[in-house]
Amino acid sequence: MIVLTTTIIVSWNLIIAPSHGWVASLPRRICVSHFKVHPRLSLSKETQQQQQHHRQQHREPDNRFGNKAYWDESYRNSLGNILDDDCGNGQHNTHDPSTGTFSWYCGWKDELEPFFAELVPPGINPSVLVPGIGNDACIRDMFDAGYRRLTAFDYAPAGVECARRMLGPERLRLMEDLRVADARSLPYRDASYDAVLDKGTLDSIYLSGGKNKELSRMHLSMAITELARVVKVGGIVFCVTAACVDEVQRSFDACNDTNGRWRQIRDGTLYVTEDGYTSNNVDATILVWERIG
Ligand SMILES: *[C@@H]1O[C@H](CO)[C@@H](O)[C@H](O)[C@H]1NC(C)=O
Numbered sequence: 334m335i336v337l338t339t340t341i342i343v344s345w346n347l348i349i350a351p352s353h354g355w356v357a358s359l360p361r362r363i364c365v366s367h368f369k370v371h372p373r374l375s376l377s378k379e380t381q382q383q384q385q386h387h388r389q390q391h392r393e394p395d396n397r398f399g400n401k402a403y404w405d406e407s408y409r410n411s412l413g414n415i416l417d418d419d420c421g422n423g424q425h426n427t428h429d430p431s432t433g434t435f436s437w438y439c440g441w442k443d444e445l446e447p448f449f450a451e452l453v454p455p456g457i458n459p460s461v462l463v464p465g466i467g468n469d470a471c472i473r474d475m476f477d478a479g480y481r482r483l484t485a486f487d488y489a490p491a492g493v494e495c496a497r498r499m500l501g502p503e504r505l506r507l508m509e510d511l512r513v514a515d516a517r518s519l520p521y522r523d524a525s526y527d528a529v530l531d532k533g534t535l536d537s538i539y540l541s542g543g544k545n546k547e548l549s550r551m552h553l554s555m556a557i558t559e560l561a562r563v564v565k566v567g568g569i570v571f572c573v574t575a576a577c578v579d580e581v582q583r584s585f586d587a588c589n590d591t592n593g594r595w596r597q598i599r600d601g602t603l604y605v606t607e608d609g610y611t612s613n614n615v616d617a618t619i620l621v622w623e624r625i626g
Contacts, residue, residue: 408467408491437533438573438617441474445573447610448619449530452569452598455479459527460509462563464516464556465534468495473504475530481507484521486514517555519563527568529560533617536576553577554584561585561592564624569598575617585622594626 439445453459455478463472466485476483485508487493493513497505505511514520516538538556542549560570574581578601589595599621604612612619 405489405491408487408489408495436471437469438575439471439532441471441478443610445471445532446475446478447606447608448599448604448612449475449528449571450478451606452571452621453528457527458482460484460525462521462526462529462560464529464531464560465492465537466496466511467492468499469532470499471532472496472530473499476500476504476508483508484510484526486510486512486516486519488513488515516559517552519559521563523562524565524568526564529564529568529570531560531570531572531574533573533575535572535581536574539577539580549577550580550584553580554587557581557584558588558592561588561595561624564593566593566624566626569621569623570595571599572620573617574620578618578620581620585620593624595622596625597621598623 453461459480460482461475461480461484463483463485464487466472466487467489472483472485485496487496490513493511496511500508500511512520516534535553535556539549539553541552557570564570570585572581582601585595585597597620599612599619601618601620604619
């Protein structure tokens with residue numbers, strides 16, 4: 334994981350916005366949105382194509398990420414670095430060697446928050462399920478932003494241990510549940526959550542099939558069926574994905590009508606929040622479905 338982090342952080346990405354004639358150079362790491370743009374800023378078709386191409390280049394699957402032993406070992410290695418009850422001090426958007434935490438694809442503040450909170454405001458005290466929590470500091474920051482009714486799981490026991498240390502006893506006491514579980518067969522009741530927040534867990538489930546695409550699709554479809562099952566009518570599945578956007582899309586379309594009826598509300602194309610955060614500058618894609626029946 335450290336190798337991945339390094340490659341993500343050290344290279345630089347040039348984002349060109351010709352309509353305003355400025356050039357901004359941003360760290361090339363996977364994240365939903367680093368910066369605010371004016372809502373009316375539109376990128377030329379050519380720039381969009383460049384960005385699309387660029388995203389595809391960085392989407393090569395790495396099969397290690399579908400391997401439970403890999404995760405268990407990787408989390409075990411981070412365990413020693415995670416400080417007990419580390420409350421952090423602000424953002425941990427990437428790998429933070431001082432605390433052993435890491436945020437997959439994006440951090441919370443100014444990155445995931447504007448997109449998630451718009452759909453699931455903390456004020457409604459929503460129950461949120463987080464698959465594959467591991468040492469993702471984004472989830473801790475989300476808790477601190479007011480999402481208290483959190484249920485999280487990881488299929489690697491060391492991942493759950495990482496989460497335990499990262500969250501600390503106080504948050505653990507306040508959140509609803511944290512345990513070892515398999516996304517393909519969840520221990521939760523039907524229709525019990527207002528939202529599922531997947532950050533790359535479906536990606537690693539898909540990659541668990543290795544070169545066997547049929548197996549990959551089967552695992553993914555089992556997981557998506559389970560996530561769909563546990564969401565209430567009116568609730569959402571919010572998915573930040575990079576490795577298998579099309580497969581997640583296909584699999585979700587296929588489960589429509591078997592576990593509820595679903596309406597897609599974010600399809601990975603450019604989205605701008607009311608506050609002007611744009612989903613355009615991404616290496617991961619946001620897909621969101623709302624359960625309508
Ligand atoms: C699910 O099916 C309904 C019709 O039964 C359709 O309106 C809706 O768009 C479908 N949703 C998805 C995500 O495919």
